[in-house]
Amino acid sequence: MGSLRAAVRKEWRQEVRSLSGLAVTASFAFIGGVLGGVALYGIEPDPQLLAGLIWLILLFAGAVTLPRTFLVEDETGTADLLRLVAPAGVAFSGKAILASAQMLVVALLGAGPVLLQSETRIENPPLLIVAIALGAVGVGVTATLCGALASGAANRAAVAAAIALPLLVFLASLGTTAVLPAFGDPRPVGWPACAGMLGWVAGAFTLGPPLLTAVWRR
Amino acid sequence: MRSLGLFLLAPLMAGVTLWSFLVKDAAGFQNPAFARIFFWHFPCPILATVLLFLGAYFSFRALKGPDEERWDVRALAANELAMVFILLTLATGVLFSKLQWGAYWQRDPRQTSFLLVSLVYVSYFVLRGALSDPVRRIRQSAAYALAALGPAMFLTFVFPRLPQIAQMSFHPSTSIMSGQIKGAYAQVLLAVMILVAIVAAWCYRLRVMAGLLELELETRNAELDSRRDPSDPPMVRPVRLPDPSGS
Numbered sequence: 389m390g391s392l393r394a395a396v397r398k399e400w401r402q403e404v405r406s407l408s409g410l411a412v413t414a415s416f417a418f419i420g421g422v423l424g425g426v427a428l429y430g431i432e433p434d435p436q437l438l439a440g441l442i443w444l445i446l447l448f449a450g451a452v453t454l455p456r457t458f459l460v461e462d463e464t465g466t467a468d469l470l471r472l473v474a475p476a477g478v479a480f481s482g483k484a485i486l487a488s489a490q491m492l493v494v495a496l497l498g499a500g501p502v503l504l505q506s507e508t509r510i511e512n513p514p515l516l517i518v519a520i521a522l523g524a525v526g527v528g529v530t531a532t533l534c535g536a537l538a539s540g541a542a543n544r545a546a547v548a549a550a551i552a553l554p555l556l557v558f559l560a561s562l563g564t565t566a567v568l569p570a571f572g573d574p575r576p577v578g579w580p581a582c583a584g585m586l587g588w589v590a591g592a593f594t595l596g597p598p599l600l601t602a603v604w605r606r
Numbered sequence: 607m608r609s610l611g612l613f614l615l616a617p618l619m620a621g622v623t624l625w626s627f628l629v630k631d632a633a634g635f636q637n638p639a640f641a642r643i644f645f646w647h648f649p650c651p652i653l654a655t656v657l658l659f660l661g662a663y664f665s666f667r668a669l670k671g672p673d674e675e676r677w678d679v680r681a682l683a684a685n686e687l688a689m690v691f692i693l694l695t696l697a698t699g700v701l702f703s704k705l706q707w708g709a710y711w712q713r714d715p716r717q718t719s720f721l722l723v724s725l726v727y728v729s730y731f732v733l734r735g736a737l738s739d740p741v742r743r744i745r746q747s748a749a750y751a752l753a754a755l756g757p758a759m760f761l762t763f764v765f766p767r768l769p770q771i772a773q774m775s776f777h778p779s780t781s782i783m784s785g786q787i788k789g790a791y792a793q794v795l796l797a798v799m800i801l802v803a804i805v806a807a808w809c810y811r812l813r814v815m816a817g818l819l820e821l822e823l824e825t826r827n828a829e830l831d832s833r834r835d836p837s838d839p840p841m842v843r844p845v846r847l848p849d850p851s852g853s
Contacts, residue, residue, distance in 0.1 A: 537733065537749055541733065541742075542737075542738065551729040551750060554754075555754065557722055558757045602670070602748075605671075
């Protein structure tokens, strides 16, 4: 637990040392949210359209900006040092936790403008909050894993996004289903879809460390 | 014995193809006369799924080591062949959809979910192509293949059967289990499945053999390079020049 806390603290310090990464992530999410709201201008979106648009914004914002948690180590030349000093599982978990926290902020900045501009009535706020939070954590941990797998590749940022997006489409479909009842859809699909996303998050946090340990073994 | 088997494969395949055209139309299709592509469509996703599981198993062995290069060759062969069958599934499915349901792409949940599975495994090849270091390429692509198996299997087996999804699907889930495909139609389907599986196994073996030979060649070239004294001059092969006089 202590080493995990140290890993998260190290990642946080690395992020705040140069705020450009956080700034890019936040602006990407916020601009996406505003554009989404503009796209809905003048129309009353049905729950499916609204849910799909929100998840599209979150997906792209996450897939493009979050894999850098591992890729920045390649760029700064500290990847080999990280492999030597940190167990793979701890390094992965620390980066995944920070990426998930970032993604929660991205979700707020991305979904907020869309919901405000669409003036949609939210029928079930707890469901909406839980679904978006679980989805954000799922995107964070998946994008972190894909960043780790793209480490050392040519054009690594684009490769990381390219391998993350097909996996995240599956999570986005669960997320879209989960928020539908919050926007007025009468079908009782919200909480089962949230359970699916929780399973994804648990699976990704469980599978990530041993996979990275196997990749990093000498 | 193997040569005899391969020699018989072509006439067997021709015979089964002819039989598939002669068998009586099955009821249950909207356009029974144009439903025969089903014989070739049905085995493809099954074989693709089996190959994806094999690819994941070989990827696990490559990650675990030892002998990771040889396991990687097997994993790559399985995933390549799986991709071929995924594309065949989509292509035959698109034709079936046009003839039976009136449009090439119906946004049917099974069509969409299998398209997503194809995108997941296209990413596998994108990742392999981007990694020039062989050790990274083996390990990182193997990790991706393992991570991708869960979502791919959910999209293949669970997603299309979810109650709210299944009711929107044009694909029947129970036509084989409930006996709607029966008699000669079922026999042709079984024969095509067996023959396509044999062809798939043969292609897989050939691909693995080619991959292992490539590996052997690289190993031997590396050994030759390491035996050379660095102070030796580079080898020059004499070349015959054309005679300027033209004689």
